[in-house]
Each structure stands twice: as structure tokens, then as C-alpha cells.
Amino acid sequence: MSHLKKYIESFNTRIGFFSLLVVLLWVKNIFAYIMDFHLSLQSPMQFLILIINPISVTMFLLSIGLFIQRTRVSYLFLFIVYVLLSIWLFSNAVYYREFTDFITINTLLGAGQVSTGLGESALRLFRFYDVFYIVDFMILPLLFWRRSIVMDTRVPKLRQATALTMLSVLLGTGNLFLAEIDRSGLLSRQFSREYLVKYLGINAFTLYDGYQTYQNNQVRAEASPTDLKEAVNYVDQHYAKPNDEMFGIAKGKNVIYIHLESFQQFLIDYQLADENGTSHTVTPFLNSLYHDQSTYSFDNFFHQVKAGKTSDAETLLENSLFGLNQGALFTQLGDQNTFEAAPSILQQKAGYTSAVFHGHSANFWNRDVTYKHFGYDYFFDSTYYDINEENSFQYGMHDKPFLNQSVQYLEHLQQPFYAKMITVSNHYPYSRFNNDEDGFPVANTKDETINGYFATANYLDTALEEFFSYLKASGLYDDSIFVLYGDHYGISNTRNKELAPLLGTPSEEWTDYDNAQMQRVPFMIHIPGVTNGKIDHTYGGQVDVLPTLLHLLGISSKNYIQLGQDLFSPEHQQVVAFRDGDFVTPDYTFYSGKMYDNQTGLPIEEPNLEQQRIFKELNLAVDEQLITSDKINNGNLLRFYQKSGLEPVDPKQFDYHNQLERLLQIEKNKGSGSTSLYSQNGQESTTSLYKTHSFLEYHE
Numbered sequence: 037m038s039h040l041k042k043y044i045e046s047f048n049t050r051i052g053f054f055s056l057l058v059v060l061l062w063v064k065n066i067f068a069y070i071m072d073f074h075l076s077l078q079s080p081m082q083f084l085i086l087i088i089n090p091i092s093v094t095m096f097l098l099s100i101g102l103f104i105q106r107t108r109v110s111y112l113f114l115f116i117v118y119v120l121l122s123i124w125l126f127s128n129a130v131y132y133r134e135f136t137d138f139i140t141i142n143t144l145l146g147a148g149q150v151s152t153g154l155g156e157s158a159l160r161l162f163r164f165y166d167v168f169y170i171v172d173f174m175i176l177p178l179l180f181w182r183r184s185i186v187m188d189t190r191v192p193k194l195r196q197a198t199a200l201t202m203l204s205v206l207l208g209t210g211n212l213f214l215a216e217i218d219r220s221g222l223l224s225r226q227f228s229r230e231y232l233v234k235y236l237g238i239n240a241f242t243l244y245d246g247y248q249t250y251q252n253n254q255v256r257a258e259a260s261p262t263d264l265k266e267a268v269n270y271v272d273q274h275y276a277k278p279n280d281e282m283f284g285i286a287k288g289k290n291v292i293y294i295h296l297e298s299f300q301q302f303l304i305d306y307q308l309a310d311e312n313g314t315s316h317t318v319t320p321f322l323n324s325l326y327h328d329q330s331t332y333s334f335d336n337f338f339h340q341v342k343a344g345k346t347s348d349a350e351t352l353l354e355n356s357l358f359g360l361n362q363g364a365l366f367t368q369l370g371d372q373n374t375f376e377a378a379p380s381i382l383q384q385k386a387g388y389t390s391a392v393f394h395g396h397s398a399n400f401w402n403r404d405v406t407y408k409h410f411g412y413d414y415f416f417d418s419t420y421y422d423i424n425e426e427n428s429f430q431y432g433m434h435d436k437p438f439l440n441q442s443v444q445y446l447e448h449l450q451q452p453f454y455a456k457m458i459t460v461s462n463h464y465p466y467s468r469f470n471n472d473e474d475g476f477p478v479a480n481t482k483d484e485t486i487n488g489y490f491a492t493a494n495y496l497d498t499a500l501e502e503f504f505s506y507l508k509a510s511g512l513y514d515d516s517i518f519v520l521y522g523d524h525y526g527i528s529n530t531r532n533k534e535l536a537p538l539l540g541t542p543s544e545e546w547t548d549y550d551n552a553q554m555q556r557v558p559f560m561i562h563i564p565g566v567t568n569g570k571i572d573h574t575y576g577g578q579v580d581v582l583p584t585l586l587h588l589l590g591i592s593s594k595n596y597i598q599l600g601q602d603l604f605s606p607e608h609q610q611v612v613a614f615r616d617g618d619f620v621t622p623d624y625t626f627y628s629g630k631m632y633d634n635q636t637g638l639p640i641e642e643p644n645l646e647q648q649r650i651f652k653e654l655n656l657a658v659d660e661q662l663i664t665s666d667k668i669n670n671g672n673l674l675r676f677y678q679k680s681g682l683e684p685v686d687p688k689q690f691d692y693h694n695q696l697e698r699l700l701q702i703e704k705n706k707g708s709g710s711t712s713l714y715s716q717n718g719q720e721s722t723t724s725l726y727k728t729h730s731f732l733e734y735h736e
Contacts, residue, residue: 065090089237092208259671284590298526301556356598370406380411395433435499522557
């Protein structure tokens, strides 16, 4: 007991009491990380960051109390800050149990919606160990009452209080430095709220979220319907009318989007030589689809994403708007903006049901919230799949089990439906799944990332072949249109010189012109029954997909705020803007500050007068498109737009819990009028029709 008494007496100074509160809050944060947040750790660096990240903001806020001279006020301030930080941590822990997410400023502003979402189940969110978060609220006052801890009337020296404050700033800076080393571009890319908490801590995340919310609200507050006029004028001037021969050729068909993670165009038809010189076809199934007479394939199609990567691709394809210049639209604006996205358009104009299938956390890229604002009826995330260590990795479920398990939900969607399948196995770092002796061979370069890229692409290819086989066997194939797209590059520019020899170019001859051309990703529209498919050399990008799709479905895009143009339209302008202002056209490429001639691949050092005029027009056109997109997104201008005739999406009407039960109830209510595959199959499941091969098997 004497040792305990001495230990307690060490807190009988203001700095001692301050230190006690810092330690207690640190312990509570670590406890929450382990018991409630379940933050995945992939490296010792991440573990180290997780250990230190609760300290800096806690120290900084509590250190303010050390500058207060009045004893009771100083201690009261320290205790109140401590209680508030504890309650905030506890609130996030409880909230995370229900929503697998963290509380944001916008969540607080919509607290009524949150409480409604919890409903009567709120009490069930509490755990027996929750007492750990709050028990010291009674213990600390009791220790003061019993005078085990006494208030120190001595005011800490100014230099001591200042030193502790500066130490907190130094720790925060070091924390951010380590986070940037392990996850480059953490704040600019803002992958997900879970990443921010894992790297910076719950309190730093809250401060950052508050700053972002303030900035976004300032822009919105200054926006008005007048600002929308410029965007409307731009869209009117750049509208490309549909090709009469293509308009409506897929009317009424289901739409199945297949997201080809990190998949670049050069993989199509690529042959990889193994160590014995034997050639292996990387993507035999996709190659057959690419050349099929029922497929319109585009070989000059470019991704247009930036920091938002995969989520930017979704923004572009679903809205025909660009992502943000900094950060991801999904995470910064997805829970606030008004959208006229594909799910909402197709539901209101053609009665489509919409769903996303993704074997990863719902809150990654803020999808669980953004999809509601897009108007998605259903979102089947990782909680709907049987996931284990053998069939998944850090970015979610591997493609074969993912697609296999998805059909149990797909077959219950009312037709026509708009469904998006987000694959992940072909994701950096392109690791082998089991052992390196089986499956597709690896490439032979000094870069392990490049070496594994072909094997994971082959795995994706076989997974898609299985999925298409099921669709044909079940009958969905003939009633659907398939849109396959690469979301962004898989091999970054910094690795391209190592990749170059595999593409037939010596590393020393690789230039930024080659880097620009490597931004091509596959884009295929496969329509069973069509016989005039071809490889189309039109230059286009992801922003062009939505108007193209709508016209194929027989829906005019004229009255929607969409910045892209129908790829089949004779009026399509072949200028592909990159998010940073670079661009490509059939004749010229502007990349990293240089203009290149596409015929020679060489920079144009001294353009003639005509070229100068063309370059100026192209730069102005690209800038205008990007600026228009930023004005629409940052100002949330679609809230003022009414010409489309669409009813604004109410995100409150969507709930991604218990979705299968709801689908079954809809089938029951509709009876013989149900159009789901399950109902059309005589109330019999089609899942037995899905045939899958061994995990690492590949085909040529």
C-alpha cells in the first residue's frame, strides 16, 4: 500500500495530474483500438504509429489548463477536457459498433438522423466493458474528496507549460511524418476515415474533419443558382447528340458493371514469357471478350482519376463529373452533395433496381454514405460475405469467392437492374495468393510489384470467366449489357522504366510521353446479340461513360449536367483531360509540361503558329471542363438544378442492413409479378450453377 500511496502522491502537482490524465487517455485510446475499432495493422511501423498517435492532441488540449493560474479553475478545466475527450472516444466506440465508421462533424449536425438509425437497438450496442471508459469519472473525484490527490496551489512555470505544449506539437509533427512515410499522401488522398484514425488518432481525425467541413461549408455558403448558369451553358455547348444507329440498342437490359481493379490496357493480348521462354497469355478470357463481335472495345480509353483513385473512377463513371483536385470526392463531399447519378437516373426514368457488390469494408472511401447520395438501393459489403484469411487480403475478398458469393444476392434483384461488381484481387502489391510454385508465372524484373502484376491479372481473368459462365447458365447473360472498365493504372510512373523492357522499349528510352500513353485502361461494352462489335479507336475517358451508357439504353442525356460526351456520337470531341490539366488527343499529348507529337512520340520544342493556336485551344478546353466540374462539386450546384426533372435523392430512405430479407419480402409481395431471376427460376436458387476452379488455377 505504501508504494501505491507514493505513486498517487506523485500526481499531487498540476503537471503530475496533467501527466496522469494524459496516460489514462492514452490507455483508453489503445483499449478502444483493440476492443472496438479493430484497426488492421500490416507492418511494425503501423503498430508504432498506433501506439503514439493518441498522445499529441491529448497533450496539447490538456496543456492549456497549465497556463491557468487559479487553482480550482485549472484543475476543473483539466478534468472537463479529460471527461469530454473520454466521452468522445466512447461515443465513437459505440457508433463504430453499429456503423463501422467514426463520428464526423456532419454526423453531429445530423444527430437526429443518427439516433433514428440506431433506433431501439441502441441499448444493445453497449458492452459490459464499457465501464472502463467512464469508471474513472467517479474514481478521480473520490480521490480528491479523500485527499489522496490534492490540488497544488503552485502555478507551473511558464517555460514548463510552454515546453509541454511544444512537446505535444513536436509529437504530432513526428506522428504525421511517420504516417506519410508509411502511407504517402494520407491527408491529400484521404483513403478512408479508418485510415485517418489509424494513422493520426481519433482526436486528430476530428480536428481535420472539422477543418475540411468548414472549408466545404464556406464554398457552399457562397454558392447560388447564378453559379449554376455557367455549368449549364457549358453542358449545352458541349452536348453530343447520340448516334442514331446506337441509340436504344440495349433498352430495357440489365446493366452489369465490372470494375477491373488497377487493370491497364497493355494487359489485353499480352503474352508473358516465363524463365524457359514459354509464352503465357495473361488474360485469355478478357481477350476473347475484347475481340468478340458483340463487344465495342475502346483501345484509346484513359482513366482520369487523381488522389481518389478507385473512388474517383466511380465518381466519373456514375456522374460524368471529375473527382477533386485534392483528396477524394467520396470522402470529402460524398455525404453532403446532391448528385444526379446513374442509379437515380435509371430508377426514375426506367424503373431500374440498383446495387453494388464489394467484399470490403463499407466505409472504405466513405462508400456506405456516398452510395446513398447516389441513389443506390443496395450495397452488399464485406458483412454479407463469408470472409476468412484464406480468401481475402487487406483490400477485401479475392475475386473468385467474391463473385461466387455475390450471386446469392444478385439473383434476388428485381429486373431490370443496374449492378456494379467491384473486384480487388488485382490490387497493389499484387502478391501471390498461396505459394509461388503454382498458378501463373511471375515476370522476371528487379521489381516484385511488377513481377506479380501479371499473375493477379490472370487470376482476375479466370474469376470473370467463371462469373460469365454462371450468367450464361442462369439466363441473365442474354438479358444484360456488360460494361467492363479499368479504374486506374496498376504500375505507377516510377516503376514504368523497370516495366519498359517487357513492353519492348529499353528503359533508357522511356519518356513522359510513354508514361502518358500508359494511362490507357480497358473499356468494353459487351451486348449479347449484337453482331457489329469492333475495336473503336476513338479517344475518350471515364467522364464519357455515363452519357454513352444512357444513350445505349435509349435515355437522352441532354437535360443532365454531364461533362462527358457519348463515345459513339459523331460529335464526340476527342480531347481527354487528366485531372491535373494534362491531356491527350489523337494528334497531341500534353504531359508534365511538354507537348508531344503522337506520330513521333517526341516533344514539340518549337511549335509553329498553327500548332500554337491549337495548343492554346486545347488547354482552354481542358481547363474549362475541369473548372466547371470543380464549381459543380465544390459549390454543390446540382441542388439548384431542376431541368432534369429528377426528384432529389433522399439518402435517409436507404438502409444497407438486412438487405437480403428485404429482397425476399419484395419477391413475396410481388408474387407472380416478381421479375427477379430467383422468381423466374420457379422460386429455385441458381447458385448451384456457379462452378469455380481451384484457387490458383489459370487458363490459356
